[in-house]
Amino acid sequence: MSQTHTYTSSPAAMKLTLGPVLFKWEPETFRDFYFRMADESPVETVVLGETICTKREAFVEPFYPEIIDRLTRAKKEIVFSTLAQVTTPKNRAHVEKACARENFPIEANDPAALWHLDGRAHRLGPFMNVYNEGALDFLHAKGATHLCLNPELPKTAARVLAARAKELGMGTDILGFGRFSLSLSARCYHARAVDRQRDACRFACDADPDGMPLTSLDGETFLTVNGVQVLSHSYLCLLQEIKELQDMGLGAIRLSPHSIDMCAVSQIFRDVIDGKVSPDEGEARLNAMPLKGPLSNGFYHKKPGCQKCAA
Amino acid sequence: MPETPDQNANDNAALTKPELVCPAGTPAMLRTAVDAGADAIYCGYRNATNARNFPGLNFSPKELGQSIAYAHDKGAQVLVAVNSFPPAGEMDLWKEGVDTAAELGADALIVADYGVAAYAAQTHPGLRLHLSVQGGASSPNAIKYFCREFGIRRVVLPRILTVEEIRGIHKQIPCEIEAFIFGNIGAMAEGRCSLSNYLTGVSSNMDGACSPASHVRYEEDPRGDLHIRLGGREIDRFTPGQTPGYPTICKGRYTTPCRDEPYYAFEEPVSLNLSRLLPDMMRAGVTALKIEGRQRSRAYVRDVVGAFRRAVDDIMAGRDPHLADLVALTEGGKETQGPFATKAWR
Numbered sequence: 001m002s003q004t005h006t007y008t009s010s011p012a013a014m015k016l017t018l019g020p021v022l023f024k025w026e027p028e029t030f031r032d033f034y035f036r037m038a039d040e041s042p043v044e045t046v047v048l049g050e051t052i053c054t055k056r057e058a059f060v061e062p063f064y065p066e067i068i069d070r071l072t073r074a075k076k077e078i079v080f081s082t083l084a085q086v087t088t089p090k091n092r093a094h095v096e097k098a099c100a101r102e103n104f105p106i107e108a109n110d111p112a113a114l115w116h117l118d119g120r121a122h123r124l125g126p127f128m129n130v131y132n133e134g135a136l137d138f139l140h141a142k143g144a145t146h147l148c149l150n151p152e153l154p155k156t157a158a159r160v161l162a163a164r165a166k167e168l169g170m171g172t173d174i175l176g177f178g179r180f181s182l183s184l185s186a187r188c189y190h191a192r193a194v195d196r197q198r199d200a201c202r203f204a205c206d207a208d209p210d211g212m213p214l215t216s217l218d219g220e221t222f223l224t225v226n227g228v229q230v231l232s233h234s235y236l237c238l239l240q241e242i243k244e245l246q247d248m249g250l251g252a253i254r255l256s257p258h259s260i261d262m263c264a265v266s267q268i269f270r271d272v273i274d275g276k277v278s279p280d281e282g283e284a285r286l287n288a289m290p291l292k293g294p295l296s297n298g299f300y301h302k303k304p305g306c307q308k309c310a311a
Numbered sequence: 312m313p314e315t316p317d318q319n320a321n322d323n324a325a326l327t328k329p330e331l332v333c334p335a336g337t338p339a340m341l342r343t344a345v346d347a348g349a350d351a352i353y354c355g356y357r358n359a360t361n362a363r364n365f366p367g368l369n370f371s372p373k374e375l376g377q378s379i380a381y382a383h384d385k386g387a388q389v390l391v392a393v394n395s396f397p398p399a400g401e402m403d404l405w406k407e408g409v410d411t412a413a414e415l416g417a418d419a420l421i422v423a424d425y426g427v428a429a430y431a432a433q434t435h436p437g438l439r440l441h442l443s444v445q446g447g448a449s450s451p452n453a454i455k456y457f458c459r460e461f462g463i464r465r466v467v468l469p470r471i472l473t474v475e476e477i478r479g480i481h482k483q484i485p486c487e488i489e490a491f492i493f494g495n496i497g498a499m500a501e502g503r504c505s506l507s508n509y510l511t512g513v514s515s516n517m518d519g520a521c522s523p524a525s526h527v528r529y530e531e532d533p534r535g536d537l538h539i540r541l542g543g544r545e546i547d548r549f550t551p552g553q554t555p556g557y558p559t560i561c562k563g564r565y566t567t568p569c570r571d572e573p574y575y576a577f578e579e580p581v582s583l584n585l586s587r588l589l590p591d592m593m594r595a596g597v598t599a600l601k602i603e604g605r606q607r608s609r610a611y612v613r614d615v616v617g618a619f620r621r622a623v624d625d626i627m628a629g630r631d632p633h634l635a636d637l638v639a640l641t642e643g644g645k646e647t648q649g650p651f652a653t654k655a656w657r
Binding site for chain 1: 396397398399400401402423424425426427428429430446447448449450451452453455456457460469471472476498499500502503504505506508509510511512514516517538540542544545546547548560561563564565566567568569570573574576577578650654655656657
């Protein structure tokens with residue numbers, strides 16, 4: 001009887017994806033951020049493209065060629081995102097233009113983008129309501145090749161979706177770091193805070209590279225305003241869950257850009273994925289950075305999203 | 312079908328009588344709404360499959376069957392909302408809801424999720440599908456997408472569009488439009504909001520409940536001020552004599568560094584009342600006028616449905632509608648035309 005060998009195929013090492021910059025940054029800061037991420041960060045994929053407010057993109061768009069060039073030379077995969085909330089004619093035109101972009105995969109974040117992407121391979125962004133395998137099957141049949149999980153999903157659902165995506169041959173990633181989206185609107189809450197309207201906002205969001213804090217009447221800061229978007233005040237952190245996510249077969253962890261040293265953040269995630277650093281140590285290193293809010297992971301554990309649960 | 316293409320050409324265009332679509336949280340409320348003149352009633356099952364999954368509300372399959380019989384007997388339709396988002400691995404409950412609605416002869420199913428819509432379209436090709444406001448289709452192309460893929464016959468528009476924009480959308484889409492005219496108005500895009508889940512652990516999208524009562528606390532301090540908490544956070548405060556509306560994060564008051572005083576960062580605690588815009592809405596190509604409030608009382612539904620029934624009939628007959636009483640029924644007695652009248656809301 002021949003000897004039986006048991007091979008435990010270790011899951012492929014998870015990759016890192018840098019999500020789009022959700023905030024309005026100074027154009028040069030924006031450019032330099034991507035240059036540095038290209039040169040120094042271990043992320044494999046970078047998602048570009050305005051996702052929140054069409055009025056902001058004009059400032060950074062002139063830098064796209066340089067940024068794309070630098071990222072390409074660093075062998076980063078580039079993906080372009082579409083707008084998350086599509087209402088006005090300008091929004092609609094923006095989505096159409098974004099979907100017409102050739103040479104790069106497009107990540108849809110609203111059903112309007114799906115209309116334009118018909119018949120073309122595309123990705124599904126975190127703003128798409130893909131909550132279940134039925135939705136995933138349908139959208140895959142329509143050409144979706146990759147899914148970024150909606151950050152509201154609990155791990156039970158994430159596990160099912162990750163498995164189904166694998167069966168379908170789709171790539172996956174999950175937001176693992178950063179403030180996460182809680183709502184979208186046609187109204188700009190940054191403009192409202194300074195008694196302006198969206199059409200005459202004079203970029204009230206200019207001074208908030210990580211968004212504008214909102215504090216409850218009992219003195220607890222818990223929300224972040226970013227134009228038409230509301231985000232968590234806490235920063236999602238799934239460092240403790242990386243092993244589990246890897247076992248689920250998720251392909252990548254997505255890091256959402258903030259005004260802290262994102263190269264350092266991506267290195268922390270890289271080190272924890274590679275087993276060079278424990279999740280506890282990684283979390284301690286994250287907490288030592290100048291974050292503007294606490295870490296949380298509640299949604300993943302089917303608890304209030306603001307909470308930090310033990311893995 | 313009010314699909315006359317030249318309908319939008321001028322304000323003197325002939326009006327098409329819209330359907331009045333009214334809420335029912337219980338079988339008794341359904342009968343009340345039918346008797347008060349509703350053309351159609353929308354309701355859901357007593358579980359997470361619909362977006363008003365509150366204790367004591369909604370229908371068992373048996374109650375739904377009886378209610379459909381009652382409505383049909385009186386010439387009214389019943390639209391069944393299976394409009395939340397099943398989390399992966401839990402789709403069976405939603406599929407069961409779809410099957411039951413089809414078996415019981417519901418006049419339409421209101422859906423939001425791609426998976427639920429695909430299942431309904433494949434399994435029950437004869438069942439009329441409406442796209443829920445939770446579906447988040449806020450532009451003509453998004454709506455066209457759902458029509459093309461699932462054969463959606465009517466879209467419930469998000470409460471973020473002006474009447475002019477609704478008019479524009481009507482010209483571009485192949486399905487009917489249903490628009491909210493009265494009731495609770497959220498400032499956030501429906502179906503894309505997890506604010507409540509952030510504090511409570513209950514998801515509007517997956518569990519069908521925003522700001523569940525079990526997580527709301529009212530605390531009166533020695534001065535008589537009422538402190539309102541959701542999931543432990545104080546999101547508004549009222550002095551004696553003020554009428555608080557139902558607390559949600561999107562209608563809470565907060566502080567921020569650029570404001571001296573707490574302010575309503577997203578929306579005032581107001582209710583939508585488009586009664587004065589009714590003729591404009593009807594001319595904009597709206598097929599169905601929707602009243603929010605499955606969680607409200609029978610008396611509320613009777614009064615609101617009755618008032619809008621008379622108003623629609625008055626407008627159709629060329630008379631001036633009387634709607635002053637409706638303000639008293641709005642949340643906290645405060646009303647708004649919200650985003651519908653002008654883009655300045657944004």
